[in-house]
């Protein structure tokens with residue numbers, strides 16, 4: 001994808017007194033391992049340093065975005081509910097996992113994986129409430145996303161969030177109808193869980209230099225939702241797509257990010273070296289451009305049909321290097 005004249009990274013509505021750095025809140029350069037803290041897109045009602053920009057972002061949205069956002073909020077009223085009795089017995093968790101994945105696909109999902117819940121997938125102050133996470137990924141319409149950074153891409157992002165939330169809600173209802181607890185979590189506004197670390201453990205993809213998940217099937221051109229449940233399931237393993245092998249030499253997203261928010265090297269974040277995007281540089285531009293999305297669309301993995309070939313080539317290159 002080629003970015004067509006993106007708006008410059010300067011803007012008129014900058015903070016007069018900038019809030020506490022989002023990078024500091026996120027734990028950039030912090031050696032101690034701690035949980036993530038809310039900083040943006042927060043639905044918990046907490047008062048956060050970046051709330052003013054977050055509220056401004058929701059108020060400047062075009063009607064196409066607002067329409068999907070309202071529908072999403074409305075359907076997420078059904079994220080949890082009463083369990084039907086009697087509870088069905090699960091004697092074969094492998095077969096049940098296959099059935100749940102088939103049900104998710106019948107509902108229209110593109111990617112589905114399962115992982116056991118773990119503490120780091122929760123924001124600070126929350127406790128693990130369910131045994132498993134069913135991670136769901138829905139592709140976005142590439143034609144619309146190629147308009148990024150533009151309102152048309154923003155509408156498509158929110159359409160995908162609404163539809164992946166609907167699938168999560170319906171799947172959770174089906175699980176509760178079996179008598180097992182299940183709660184659906186849709187995006188983009190965060191409450192207690194972090195979708196990306198869960199999706200990495202569930203084998204949906206790997207984190208790329210642009211800070212987003214990369215899958216073999218859709219690159220980064222998809223959106224996530226999650227169902228937490230106690231239904232006995234079997235976890236997937238994280239996948240190795242050789243994403244790092246390419247990110248180490250590719251600089252596409254770094255070069256094309258207008259405010260220069262993407263680090264070329266992994267950073268220390270809350271005690272772990274990983275790809276990280278400079279929050280303070282990205283978010284103002286993200287707000288100015290209705291959600292930006294340049295980095296995820298310029299990524300070669302996001303070109304339709306290219307992921308499986310990239311994977312094959314990178315793996316072949318790795319094997320060759322190991323045999324030399």
Ligand code: SF4
Nearest residue numbers: 257282292293294295
């Ligand atoms: S979303 Fe953020 S990191 Fe990605 S290109 Fe836009 S400004 Fe850069």
Ligand code: SF4
Nearest residue numbers: 208209247250253299
């Ligand atoms: S554009 Fe290149 S460097 Fe950036 S995430 Fe994609 S593969 Fe990695």
